[in-house]
Amino acid sequence: MAYKKRYDGRGFNDTRPIEATAGVIKNADGSAHFKIGKTEAYAAVYGPRSLHPRFMQDPKKGVLRCFYGMMPFSGAGDRVRPGPNRRSKELCLVIQKALMPVLDLSAYPNAVVDLFIDFPQTDAGTRCAAICAASIALADAGFPMRDMVTAVSLGKVEDKMVIDLDYQEEAHEDGDVADIPLAMVPSTGEITLLQADGFFTADDLKGGLADIQPVVEEIAEQMRAAVRARYEG
Amino acid sequence: MTESTVLVKDKTVVAPGQALANGMEFFPGPGTYREGDTIRANQIGMLTVDGKVLKTTPLAGRYTPKVDDVVIGRVEDILMSGWRIDFNCPYSAVLPLQDATTDFIKKGADLTEYFELDDFVACKITQVTSQNLIDVSMKGPGLRKLKGGQFLRVNSAKVPRLIGRKGSMVSMLKDATGCQIVVGQNGVVWLNGENEALAVTMVQRIENEAHIPGLTEKIKTTLEKETGKKIDMAAIQEEERKQFEERKSFERKSFERKRFDRKPRFNKPRQKAFKK
Numbered sequence: 001m002a003y004k005k006r007y008d009g010r011g012f013n014d015t016r017p018i019e020a021t022a023g024v025i026k027n028a029d030g031s032a033h034f035k036i037g038k039t040e041a042y043a044a045v046y047g048p049r050s051l052h053p054r055f056m057q058d059p060k061k062g063v064l065r066c067f068y069g070m071m072p073f074s075g076a077g078d079r080v081r082p083g084p085n086r087r088s089k090e091l092c093l094v095i096q097k098a099l100m101p102v103l104d105l106s107a108y109p110n111a112v113v114d115l116f117i118d119f120p121q122t123d124a125g126t127r128c129a130a131i132c133a134a135s136i137a138l139a140d141a142g143f144p145m146r147d148m149v150t151a152v153s154l155g156k157v158e159d160k161m162v163i164d165l166d167y168q169e170e171a172h173e174d175g176d177v178a179d180i181p182l183a184m185v186p187s188t189g190e191i192t193l194l195q196a197d198g199f200f201t202a203d204d205l206k207g208g209l210a211d212i213q214p215v216v217e218e219i220a221e222q223m224r225a226a227v228r229a230r231y232e233g
Numbered sequence: 234m235t236e237s238t239v240l241v242k243d244k245t246v247v248a249p250g251q252a253l254a255n256g257m258e259f260f261p262g263p264g265t266y267r268e269g270d271t272i273r274a275n276q277i278g279m280l281t282v283d284g285k286v287l288k289t290t291p292l293a294g295r296y297t298p299k300v301d302d303v304v305i306g307r308v309e310d311i312l313m314s315g316w317r318i319d320f321n322c323p324y325s326a327v328l329p330l331q332d333a334t335t336d337f338i339k340k341g342a343d344l345t346e347y348f349e350l351d352d353f354v355a356c357k358i359t360q361v362t363s364q365n366l367i368d369v370s371m372k373g374p375g376l377r378k379l380k381g382g383q384f385l386r387v388n389s390a391k392v393p394r395l396i397g398r399k400g401s402m403v404s405m406l407k408d409a410t411g412c413q414i415v416v417g418q419n420g421v422v423w424l425n426g427e428n429e430a431l432a433v434t435m436v437q438r439i440e441n442e443a444h445i446p447g448l449t450e451k452i453k454t455t456l457e458k459e460t461g462k463k464i465d466m467a468a469i470q471e472e473e474r475k476q477f478e479e480r481k482s483f484e485r486k487s488f489e490r491k492r493f494d495r496k497p498r499f500n501k502p503r504q505k506a507f508k509k
Contacts, residue, residue, distance in 0.1 A: 029293075029294075029295060030293065047295075047323070048295060048323040049323045050323050050324070050325075059364060102249075102250075104275075107297065108323060108365075109363075109364050109365060110324075110364065110365075111323040111324070111365075139248060139249045139276070139277050140277065140293065141293060141294065142276060142277055142291055142292065142293030142294030142295075142390075143276065143294070144249075144264075144275050144276045145249045145250075145275070145276065146249070146250065146266065146268075146273075146275065147249055147250030147273070148248070148249050148250050185250075186250060187250050187252075187268060187271075187273060188268065220250065223248075224248035224249070224250065224251055225248075227248040227249075227277055228246045228247070228248050228277075231246045231277060231292045231293070232246050
């Protein structure tokens, strides 16, 4: 059987509708709200500030510390237990690794930049939404960064390559589903995060990467506009 | 080679990664970088096209310490021979004894006689190392312990606007409200005087409207209305110039003093022991 039409009716290379805002949390040094479909992320950046315990300090450059969390009511109805768990710890790590290649913290030796990302509502694609929200928040906080890392998921449902899967598609039962979260530096096309879950061929991935590049650039432009809007007053 | 073009208008806000210009005829300045044929922004900032050079002035970010900045800090800790000052920045500074006072202080003396924990001081940064270890000094006109009054925090990117060209804005505020005001480059402002409330609202307004052109004039009319007093800008500028001269002459003197210190000391009379 072939996958002919997506559950919510959009095209195979379309993302869900995106909303991005910068500066939503006044106490933070930088903050962002990023919404893609029903997945909604808030990111707040605090710092640079002094880092304790001291053994975590890096005398060469500042440290980026990420905290990822789904709020208890954010799932499909079951309570999500708050606090760190195996999954969220992994996500904190991959988000940090996805952002560091563009972020220049060499001016802040021995200091830390804390990045908090929380989800009031989730519908798949949270790590991608987290990276987008984090990029906006870091830019809003005024850190020097080469570009705004943009993330969106690539996937394969039955025989079709699709962009930006929602939960219904991830849970599709009539055939195989592959989910490939991906983060990219839009200006150079460097990939800073690529994870994969499911079966697909090398050609599938090559084709998907070619399709996703313009989508990433579009999202990046939306994110930049959000940061600019904050300061254009 | 293709033709070089600037893609963004002068004095607009640009975001990280945004393409600013194409071609090799333009050069990347501070806040921008070159990637192949394009020049891109490196951080959120206001773009300035300066001839062939593109640069951005940052609009956000915490205060980064620079030598010769006057900052307002809080005494955080008392060390063996000095004080540790926290000044709203990821790194704390050290105020060494010899830069804090001209008094003779005996070894093992109680340093809290000079500065107690949680005292606020206006001090000047004398040294910043690559690891951001910072030294400050209290020697200089206007550098002192700040008693009473109230403290405000403003965005450090807005501080130049609050001070104004050659200090015009803050001098006008001082003159109109009769308050003592010290502005630290780190974004801490100290105000003390009868008409504090007016000064506080004005400082907050300047912070919020920093990007509006002709702000000094607007603030001037509001101040004149509130206080019912005419503001004489010429007199303020004259006063400001005098203070500037004073600062310059202090710097010159301290420079000469340092040169004198380098001379051999053997023909100088021995100093008498100080009495505590």
